[in-house]
Amino acid sequence: xxxxxxxxxxxxxxxxxxxxxxxxxxxxxxxxxxxxxxxxxxxxxxxxxxxxxxxxxxxxxxxxxxxxxxxxxxxxxxxxxxxxxxxxxxxxxxxxxxxxxxxxxxxxxxxxxxxxxxxxxxxxxxxxxxxxxxxxxxxxxxxxxxxxxxxxxxxxxxxxxxxxxxxxxxxxxxxxxxxxxxxxxxxxxxxxxxxxxxxxxxxxxxxxxxxxxxxxxxxxxxxxxxxxxxxxxxxxxxxxxxxxxxxxxxxxxxxxxxxxxxxxxxxxxxxxxxxxxxxxxxxxxxxxxxxxxxxxxxxxxxxxxxxxxxxxxxxxxxxxxxxxxxxxxxxxxxxxxxxxxxxxxxxxxxxxxxxxxxxxxxxxxxxxxxxxxxxxxxxxxxxxxxxxxxxxxxxxxxxxxxxxxxxxxxxxxxxxxxxxxxxxxxxxxxxxxxxxxxxxxxxxxxxxxxxxxxxxxxxxxxxxxxxxxxxxxxxxxxxxxxxxxxxxxxxxxxxxxxxxxxxxxxxxxxxxxxxxxxxxxxxxxxxxxxxxxxxxxxxxxxxxxxxxxxxxxxxxxxxxxxxxxxxxxxxxxxxxxxxxxxxxxxxxxxxxxxxx
Numbered sequence: 320x321x322x323x324x325x326x327x328x329x330x331x332x333x334x335x336x337x338x339x340x341x342x343x344x345x346x347x348x349x350x351x352x353x354x355x356x357x358x359x360x361x362x363x364x365x366x367x368x369x370x371x372x373x374x375x376x377x378x379x380x381x382x383x384x385x386x387x388x389x390x391x392x393x394x395x396x397x398x399x400x401x402x403x404x405x406x407x408x409x410x411x412x413x414x415x416x417x418x419x420x421x422x423x424x425x426x427x428x429x430x431x432x433x434x435x436x437x438x439x440x441x442x443x444x445x446x447x448x449x450x451x452x453x454x455x456x457x458x459x460x461x462x463x464x465x466x467x468x469x470x471x472x473x474x475x476x477x478x479x480x481x482x483x484x485x486x487x488x489x490x491x492x493x494x495x496x497x498x499x500x501x502x503x504x505x506x507x508x509x510x511x512x513x514x515x516x517x518x519x520x521x522x523x524x525x526x527x528x529x530x531x532x533x534x535x536x537x538x539x540x541x542x543x544x545x546x547x548x549x550x551x552x553x554x555x556x557x558x559x560x561x562x563x564x565x566x567x568x569x570x571x572x573x574x575x576x577x578x579x580x581x582x583x584x585x586x587x588x589x590x591x592x593x594x595x596x597x598x599x600x601x602x603x604x605x606x607x608x609x610x611x612x613x614x615x616x617x618x619x620x621x622x623x624x625x626x627x628x629x630x631x632x633x634x635x636x637x638x639x640x641x642x643x644x645x646x647x648x649x650x651x652x653x654x655x656x657x658x659x660x661x662x663x664x665x666x667x668x669x670x671x672x673x674x675x676x677x678x679x680x681x682x683x684x685x686x687x688x689x690x691x692x693x694x695x696x697x698x699x700x701x702x703x704x705x706x707x708x709x710x711x712x713x714x715x716x717x718x719x720x721x722x723x724x725x726x727x728x729x730x731x732x733x734x735x736x737x738x739x740x741x742x743x744x745x746x747x748x749x750x751x752x753x754x755x756x757x758x759x760x761x762x763x764x765x766x767x768x769x770x771x772x773x774x775x776x777x778x779x780x781x782x783x784x785x786x787x788x789x790x791x792x793x794x795x796x797x798x799x800x801x802x803x804x805x806x807x808x809x810x811x812x813x814x815x816x817x818x819x820x821x822x823x824x825x826x827x828x829x830x831x832x833x834x835x836x837x838x839x840x841x842x843x844x845x846x847x848x849x850x851x852x853x854x855x856x857x858x859x860x861x862x863x864x865x866x867x868x869x870x871x872x873x874x875x876x877x878x879x880x881x882x883x884x885x886x887x888x889x890x891x892x893x894x895x896x897x898x899x900x901x902x903x904x905x906x907x908x909x910x911x912x913x914x915x
Contacts, residue, residue, distance in 0.1 A: 322529070322537055323475045325452065327355045329363070329378040331371040332489040339487060343506055343603050347499075350490035351399055352533045354479065355382050356472065359450030360389040362417075364470065364479050365533060366403035375403060376410055387411055390439075390447065392454070393418035394481040395467050396425040400533055405430045408437075415439055417447060419458065421466035441468065457521050459483070461514040463507060469518070476528035482508065483518065484545055485534030497548060500535065502607040504552050509610070509640035515553035517874075519546070520888070524902045547807065555643045556787045557613035560821050561591030562701060565605055566618035566650075567598055567627040572685040573652045576694065577618050579686070580650070583698040588705035588712060597629035606636045609645075613822060614701060618650035618680075621659045630659075634666045643671040644785055648697055652682040672785065674857075676700050704854040708811050708821070713852050715814065720826035720851035723781040724749050724757070727859045730780040730794050731759060732818045733770045739810065739818045740799030742767040743791055745862050746841075747779050755848045757830055760841050766800040768842055775832040777844070778817045783857040786823040788869050796886065796904035813850050825855045881911040889914070 830846035
């Protein structure tokens with residue numbers, strides 16, 4: 320099968336497998352992908368699982384005809400991809416094996432040989448010429464084994480991504496990519512978010528037209544969608560707003576409480592409620608959903624002075640995969656000495672940025688008036704921001720929103736008549752209180768300045784300390800003139816018709832421009848407040864907090880060159896070209912400084 324004119328798919332489908340890696344249900348099977356690059360020299364990209372030796376070797380022979388491969392590139396040594404290295408080496412004794420040093424050490428363990436007489440060891444930035452195709456190797460340690468490399472073909476602009484961007488399911492399975500890729504990523508790669516983030520930064524400097532993973536389909540269109548999902552998953556940010564309720568119940572009383580809670584959450588504006596009975600559900604799907612949505616409710620019984628085993632397993636899965644940056648609520652049940660909430664809270668002790676609700680529901684055997692009142696209090700706490708987001712339930716004149724202003728960071732949203740736009744600013748100030756006036760200063764070079772000067776309206780979104788770096792990438796590293804910053808966003812709108820952010824803010828103000836001051840390079844908009852909503856009590860992100868805790872620290876150790884002051888991108892070289900543009904944030908050479 321043709322991937323491009325020179326790249327052919329030679330992988331296999333496993334339709335008989337029921338559990339991948341002995342634990343993940345795969346109702347639509349699994350694919351083990353392998354590719355052949357046909358040029359003056361031929362490279363085979365990875366092998367397949369041991370159950371498909373002859374089918375795979377037949378695929379190679381049928382694709383190559385009378386020709387023989389020159390290279391076998393081994394990107395990942397997990398046996399579902401490497402099992403046939405030795406069989407391939409016997410079938411093609413003149414072929415050279417190309418891989419990382421750690422991979423060859425693993426080959427010694429698996430096969431009793433490291434192929435010293437016929438190998439090329441490659442590392443970061445090494446290249447291999449096949450003719451018109453040149454392969455560049457990029458190290459990807461712990462994505463999700465230490466020996467992993469990925470490979471970039473500059474001719475066809477193809478990234479061979481190893482296990483990255485893979486999914487459960489056969490190559491041609493008819494199912495949504497995101498569902499099975501999410502379950503695959505969180506289950507298998509989820510622990511290694513920092514390593515995936517590092518790889519995504521390397522990939523940002525490549526011109527990628529196509530991604531060829533080792534599992535699942537070749538990705539050819541809308542690559543930004545897949546890259547954005549990987550950025551969200553690997554930075555441990557919620558993908559969607561909603562609440563997952565994961566529970567165990569012995570005699571049905573905890574389940575009754577959960578069902579009542581779910582109904583109340585829906586009635587109070589929660590956009591999505593997902594329920595998992597941990598004794599019966601697909602545990603991997605429950606884990607993936609906990610990462611997918613913004614809030615989590617855990618409900619279980621006290622069991623042997625502990626918690627019910629399925630709940631312990633579930634929380635262990637979350638913690639070992641670095642579950643973080645979520646709101647968590649606890650519901651416990653016990654007939655004489657409830658301990659479940661205490662145990663569950665302690666299990667998250669090493670997790671980052673977990674915010675527990677003030678309300679913990681305590682059920683003594685079955686719901687009574689007290690525990691029902693606690694359920695109502697929990698619903699009010701979990702749904703406060705949802706009620707504030709909805710036009711018919713929001714307090715639109717909550718001037719406490721003004722107290723969210725300070726030397727913070729904000730997203731100013733506007734609309735040019737065709738599409739919505741957003742901009743990061745740190746210059747929002749209350750200037751009078753009677754009447755309420757707010758000043759917003761914006762650089763004239765920004766497209767938002769042009770739009771707001773024409774339309775006379777804007778929204779100021781007050782970012783919280785939970786806002787991830789991806790928010791600053793989206794709204795600060797690209798221009799709204801040529802980028803749709805809300806392309807994959809389901810909009811929430813205030814009464815003036817402009818967007819306010821669905822998460823990562825604690826308040827927003829709708830502003831009408833009353834006066835404009837020209838400040839040479841900048842313009843100051845003096846505005847009246849037409850709407851003010853408070854969505855949460857989470858602290859506003861200050862500029863200092865952003866610099867210390869959110870902005871990535873550039874990896875400059877042992878490197879010589881220049882670092883971008885905006886996003887931390889490192890340019891290695893003695894001289895930075897005057898016309899250099901940062902591939903991440905698109906800022907120019909003026910925003911770079913020499914590595915100290």
